[in-house]
Each structure stands twice: as C-alpha cells, then as structure tokens.
Amino acid sequence: MSAHKVLVLHGPNLNLLGMRQPEIYGHETLDDINNRLYEKAEANGWEIACRQSNHEGELIDAIQAARLDGTDLIVINPAAYSHTSVAILDALNVYEGRVIEVHLSNIHKREMFRHHSYISRRADGVIAGLGSQGYYAALDAPIATD
Ligand code: DQA
Numbered sequence: 757m758s759a760h761k762v763l764v765l766h767g768p769n770l771n772l773l774g775m776r777q778p779e780i781y782g783h784e785t786l787d788d789i790n791n792r793l794y795e796k797a798e799a800n801g802w803e804i805a806c807r808q809s810n811h812e813g814e815l816i817d818a819i820q821a822a823r824l825d826g827t828d829l830i831v832i833n834p835a836a837y838s839h840t841s842v843a844i845l846d847a848l849n850v851y852e853g854r855v856i857e858v859h860l861s862n863i864h865k866r867e868m869f870r871h872h873s874y875i876s877r878r879a880d881g882v883i884a885g886l887g888s889q890g891y892y893a894a895l896d897a898p899i900a901t902d
Pocket of ligand 1: 768858870
C-alpha cells in the first residue's frame, strides 16, 4: 500500500457548490465531493485533508505547511485565483511535490479572462470540464505511477 499524503485545496466560492450556478458547477455540494475523496483515499490507504478557503493568504499558508509536512500531492482548484494569483503560483513553486490543478468547468470554453491560469505554469497536470470527476481523476494519477 502506498503512503501518499494528499492535500485537496478548494478556492473561493467553492463552499457554495450545489447552489452556485449549478448549470456550470453541478448539483453536488463541497461536502459531497470531499466525502467521496475521503472514501477514495481511505480505500487506497492514503492520508488526505480537504480544505476550502475564500482567502488567498489561507490557501498560501496551507501550501507552505504542505511543503513541510510530507504532503506529496496537492490537488488544487484555485477557482477565481487561478486567473489572478501570482502569490499562489509562487507558493506552489517552492513546494516540491506533485500538483494537479482541477476546474469543474472547462475554463477554455468560457469567458476570455478564465482562459489563462497562473497555476498552470506549475501544475504537473490540469483537468478542466469533467465536473467533480476531475478531483477523483486527479487522485488516480499517482495510483497509476505507483
Ligand atoms: C473554476 C473556474 C473559475 O474560473 C471560477 O472562478 C471558479 C471555479 C471551476 O472549477 O470551474 O470559481 O475554478
């Protein structure tokens, strides 16, 4: 059994999943998604923590903590910060583990300002447009390379 330690980070407004533009983001709540992530991690013997914040600095603090606590995979949906945050990119650039960026919607099919993600400059993989399946696929990536 592998010994992955995974941090899942959800950015601003993702606490409103289920009621926030469900035609774009789906009907599942963040708890629904996190519960399935916990189940999947448990089935694989991984340690997993799921955190959501509406605050850029809290996301950065979590990334900095992950750098020091043996976390070997960060799955991050930076939400709107994808398109604005050099600070989150800088934090991820110091982190040495794997990074998978997830977006529920296909950001490339949407408004121009969503097409660019600062975080993609660091991400080892990017998943967009698969809804919540994207998070589960992100967890499958390290299983495949074990
Ligand atoms: C998002 C896409 C972003 O453009 C948006 O700001 C979000 C969610 C997604 O998961 O599709 O809040 O990251």
